[in-house]
Amino acid sequence: MTALAATIPAVSMADVSIYGRAHVSVDYLDDGAKYSETNLSSNSSRLGFKGNHEINPNLKAFFQIEQQINFTTGSSSGGTSFATRDTFVGLSGNFGAVQLGRFDSPFKVARGPFNLFGDQVGDMNNLARVTNGRLDERYDNTIQYTTPDFSGFTAKVGYSMYKGQSIDITTANNNEDSDAFSVSLNYIGGPLEASLAYEQVEEDTLRGEADSIRAAAAYKITDAFKLVGFYQTTDFEGYSTTTSAARDAGTFNVYGLGGEFVIAKNTALKATWMTHDNDAKKSDADMWVIGVEHKLDKAVRVYANYAVVDNDSNVAYSPWMQSRTATPSNQSIVNGVNEALGEKAAGFTVGLRYDF
Template identity: 85%
Template structure:
C-alpha cells in the first residue's frame, strides 16, 4: 500500500511541470552572413555578422473562454562570438506580459513600438545588408525603437483593420518628479498605427512622438508603408516617412536640420520559382541639411530550402552627397564597422562616397 501511495505521489509530482509548461514554447532565429563591405574610400574588408539572431520563450493561458493571459521573453544572441548584446540583461528584445479577449489586447513591457512595426510591409531586406533603416532611421532623436516601460493596446480585428497605441514612460518605471536632468518628467514616447491586412493588400500608417528628455531630444515622425500583390508571383512595395527633429533647448539649427528629413522608396519581389524570389528596393533620403541627401538601392535573391531555412545573396549601394556618409550595413547586425568623425580615412565615414555591401546569408527559424 505504501509503495502504491509513493508511486502515485511521484507521478503527481512529475506531472506538475508538464502541465505548467504545456502552453510555453521555445523559439528563435539563427541568422548569419558573410559580407564584403566597402565604404568607397579606405575601408574594404570581409566580415562575418550575426543579424538580429535571437532566443525566446512565449506562451499563453486561458483564464476563461473570453480572457487569456500571454507572455514573451526574448533575448538577442550573437552567433558569431557566442555573446549577447544585452550584457547582464536577459530580455534585450521584445519582452512583455498581457491579457487578450474580445476587447483586443493589452500588454506591458519592452517591445517594438507600433511605428517601428509599421515598416514591415516594405522591408524586403530586414536585418540584412540593405535594410531600409539605413536611410529611414538616421534622425538624431529617438524614433523607431524598442522602448522600455511601455503599455500598449491593440484593438480586435475589424474587417482586416486594427489599431495599435503605445505609451512609454521610457526613462523610469514611473513619471519622475524631481528637477534634475537625469529625472525629468518630459521623457516619454507615444506611438500609434492603423494597420490593414486583407486580400492582396498589406498597409500601415503610423505616427510617433518622443519627448525632449529621452537622451537625444524631441522628435516626431509619420510613416506609411504598403505591399500589394499584383499577381501570384509579383508583389509591389512602397514607403514614405517624414521626420522632424526639434532637439532640446540648446540644439542648434544645423543639428535640427541634420535630424529632419523625408524618405521614400519603391520596390518589388518576383517569384521566379516555387521557393525562389528576386527582390529589389530603391530609397532616397531628402535631408534639410544642404548637400546631405542619400540614395540606396538593393538587389537580391532568396531561396527557401524549406519553411524554416533560407539562404540569400544581396548587393546594396548607398550614394551619398558630399556632407553625409551613410552605408547599407549599419542596422540590426553585429558587423557594423564605423569611425568617429567624417573623414576619408575613417571606416564607414567617407562623406560623399558610394558605400557598397555584398552579402551571402543563412537564416534558420526554429
C-alpha cells in the same frame, strides 16, 4: 502524491514554447574611401520563450521573453542582461489585447510591408533611422492596446514611460520628460497589406524631441509579383541646447519603391530604391538594393544581396549599419576628416537564416 507532483511541471510547460532565429552572413563592405573588408555578422539572431494560458473561453494570458544572441562571438547583447528584445506579458480576449513590457512600438512595426531586406545589408533603416534622435525603437516601460480584427483592420496604441521623469530635477541631464506615444492603423486583406503610423517622443535632454509619420504598403499584382512602397516624414525639435544645424540634420523625408518577383518555387528576386531628403545642406542619400532569396524549407533560407548608398558631400551613410553585429563605421578617418563623406558605400552579402 508523487505522481501528481510529477505532472505539475508538464502541465506548466504545456503552454510554453521555445523559439529563435540563427541569422548569419558573410559580407564584403566598402565605404568608397579606404575601408574595404570582409566581415562575419550575426543579424538580429535571437532566443525566446513564449506562451499563453486560457483563463476562460473569453480571456487568455500571454507572455514572451526574448534575448538577442550573437552567433559570431557566442555572446548575448547587453552584457549580462536578459530579455533585451521584445519581452512582455498581457491579456487578450474579445476586447482585443493589452500588453506591458519592452517591445517594438506600433510605429516601428508599421514598416513591415516594405521591409524586404530586414536585418540584412540593405535594411531600409539605413536611411529611415539615421539620426541620434529617438525614433522607431523598442521602448522600455510600454503599455499597448491592440484592437480586435475588424474585416482586416486593426489598430495599435502604445504609450511608453521610457525612463520616466527623474526626481532629481537639480541636475540638467536628469530633468527629462522622455515619454513616447505611438499609434498605427493596419490592414491585411486580399492582395493588400498596409500600415499608417504616427510616433511622438517627448523631449529627452540627451536625444531630443521628434514627431514622425510613416506609411508602408505591399500589393500583390499577381501571385508572382508584389509591389511595395514607403513614405516617412520626421520633424526633429531637439532639446533646449540643440543647434539649428542639428535640428535640420534630424529633420528629413524618406520614401521608396520596391518589388518581389517569384522566379521559381521557393525562389524570389527582390529590389528596393529609397531616397533620404534631409533639411541639412548636401546631406541627402539614395540607396539601391537587389537580392535573391531561396527557401530550402519552411525553416531555412539562404540569400545574396548587393546594396549601394550614394551620399551627398556632407554625409557618409552605408547600407550595413542597422540590426547587425558587423557595423564598421568611421573607418576612413584621416587627420580628423571622414574621407567617406560624399562617396558611394556598397555591400555584398551572402546569408543563412534558420528559424526554429
